[in-house]
Amino acid sequence: MTPAHVAIIMDGNGRWAKARGLPRSAGHRAGVEALRRTVRAAGDLGITYLTVYAFSSENWSRPKAEINDLMGLLKHFIRRDLADLHRNGVRVRILGRREGLAPDILRLLEEAESLTVDNTNMTLVVAFNYGSRDELARAAEKLARQVARGELDPSDITPERMAGALDTADIPDPDLILRTSGEQRLSNFLLWQAAYSEFVFLPVNWPDFGHDHLADALEIYAGRDRRYGGVGVQEAAL
Structure with missing residues (x-):
């Protein structure tokens, strides 16, 4: 079954550039081309929601020249592709x-x-200036203000209400989270939403990513037995 929502941590631009003796900016530019390919591939493969981790709230600590280059690429992508x-x-x-x-x-x-x-x-979901811990803190503050105004009783703060206060309130949780470059961590990405996501880590740098890599990740996902805390389909059949 094709996952309705795939989220991607696009990693490896710098390593791709370094392996070719190029500046990091070249890796970021190649990464934008990979994003274009992946959006087209997601549509071809029947994915309904594609979320990409474009710029984290921690990325502001990078060198100013690199940040300026990333902002320029973002503006160029929107103006060219919108x-x-x-x-x-x-x-x-x-x-x-x-x-x-x-x-x-x-x-x-x-x-x-x-x-x-x-x-x-x-739906193309772009996580920009995003950090999951910041998102959770903002959601908690929103609910706390409702309690302070007498609009909400603390006992009514449920997981569903918390989810409704997040940036992703109108977006289903990701079925599959994919990270490129071989790294195997979430890096402050969709921590709440990833509670029952499947994970696939591919040893390919993001600028080289394309339709076949996404199709491979979907094939791996199709072989998983999702339990959501219960008994899996394979176990139930025993």
């Missing part, structure tokens, strides 16, 4: 903290969401 995404019925959703973003970046992100809000073929 019309095509819209034409192909792709809805764009942005996760992450928006306070403090440069006005031109914020304006482009909001434009991408507003232009594509009614599209239904696929």
Whole structure:
């Protein structure tokens, strides 16, 4: 069965560039091309939600020149690809903290969401200036303010209500989380939402990623027996 929601930690741009004697900026540019390929592949393979970890809240600690290059690539991607995404019925959703973003970046992100809000073929979720711990803290603060205003009783704070306060309130949890480059960690990505996700770690750097790699990950996923805390299908048959 094809997972409805695939989330990808796009890792390995720097290693890809270093292996070729190129600057990190070349790896990031190649990574954008990989993202274009992957969005097309996700649509071809029947994925309904594709979430990509584009820029974490910790990435601001990188050198200023690299951050400027990444921001430039983001703006270029939106300006070049937004019309095509819209034409192909792709809805764009942005996760992450928006306070403090440069006005031109914020304006482009909001434009991408507003232009594509009614599209239904696929949803491309971009985690930008995103950190899962920050998301959880913001959700807890939102609920705490409702309690303080007398709008919510503390005993009514359930997992479902907590999920509804997250950036992903209108997005199903990921069925599959995929990370490239061979690293095997979440890196502060979708910690709450990943409670029952399957994980696939591929030893390919992100700029080399494409349709066949995504198809391979889906094949691995198809062989998993998802239990959600209960008895698996294979065990139940014994």
